Amino acid sequence: MVLLEALNLEVRYGGISAVKGISLAIEPGEMVCLIGANGAGKTSTLKALARLLPSSGEIYYGGEHIEKLPAHALISRGLALVPEGRGVFARLSVAENLDMGAYHRNDKDIESDLQRVFQLLPRLKERQHQLAGTLSGGEQQMLAIGRALMGRPKLLLLDEPSMGLAPLMVHKVFEVIRDIAAQGVTILLVEQNARLALEVCSRGYVMESGQITIADKAEALAADPRVRAAYLGE
Template sequence: MSKILSVRDLHVSYGAIKAVRGISFDIEEGEIVTLIGANGAGKSSTLNCIAGLFRPVGGEVEFKGQSIVGVKPHKIVERGLALCPEGRRVFTRMSVAENLDMGGYTRSDDENAKTLEVVYEHFPRLRERVGQFAGTMSGGEQQMLAMGRALMSRPDLLMLDEPSMGLAPILVDEIFSIIKELNKLGTTILLVEQNASMALSIADRGYVLETGTISKTGTGAALLHDDDVKRAYLGG
């Protein structure tokens, strides 16, 4: 495996508030890596910064060996890195088809036609609701749409921010099954997830964030059985 993402001494601030305080981590091609931690630990801030939604106040982010600090978000997508944001953020007054079209704006029509079929294979309910307004869909269906929209750019690295938030347990299982399948087909995954048990159960490696710093790292299996992690995040 080769390194696809490298984060070094990353600092993210909102005015006087320091959200991320000098974290460093790597992701190898083909891995599932998860960031777990309490609300406000800096997980989403890390993903948003990597995606180019705002600049770090310090540190470096390299994707496929090249710096992406200061690169426009749409250019980062073109390079093969996509973010499925927290809260889904689908275009509620647009149809399923229109939302998916927005996800493929960096690709040609021919490429999008092929990718659309792949998305429908993973999310058959989207095909069934192709003309439906996104705002009238259930939370689980909107999450599938948000993930499908991100996949339309054919990312090499897909970042998922809280994909199970607000979903019924049966839908959580379905979403995580899809994440594992996407990874098996070659997509590298960076996962932020409040459901630490589910995240660690599918992750190759994990990082525990506390108040903007990495407090612990290890394989998913090791963290799943770590006493400190159990007490803090797994209800053990």
């Protein structure tokens, strides 16, 4: 069964077509990457899938048409986006940011989920009373991921989690992403560090000028001369 499927997805900004009728599919438990240069349409694709941008075409999530649903309706269905640039609430504490991730929930497991996030991301527990805006870039990225996890996602859309981070922090963030995937969360990863993305994912799509030009298993993409020349610096 396919968890997420987009058919002929198109996103336009006025007269400019940013995403040009792409199709993609992700099965439960997969970790799939979407790689490409700046301006290829990767972020627009994620925002359209999360219903933060209007689009044409069809989007199915869990077998349900979702292209007409508002973004907030997808959170309770288990689809969460960690946006490019992290987007934390700078004037709220770490704990308050995490609480915002569970805003739609009224069950009794929120506290236990919070403790699981703290176990996965111990730095957040250490800094839970600190204002989010005073965290380092890597800590804010971890907070954005933790906030999304508080919604109990089945599918996590990650947009450029390594952007602007020091190499050591990139390593730590991707360790966390691997751990999340190991817990059964399906992941669609947009990442400019193509080498790293292909190392952690099982499949990938290459996007160029709003179109998907190559789709294959990660190891095949890593060996493809076109990918190696354009995205792996070889």
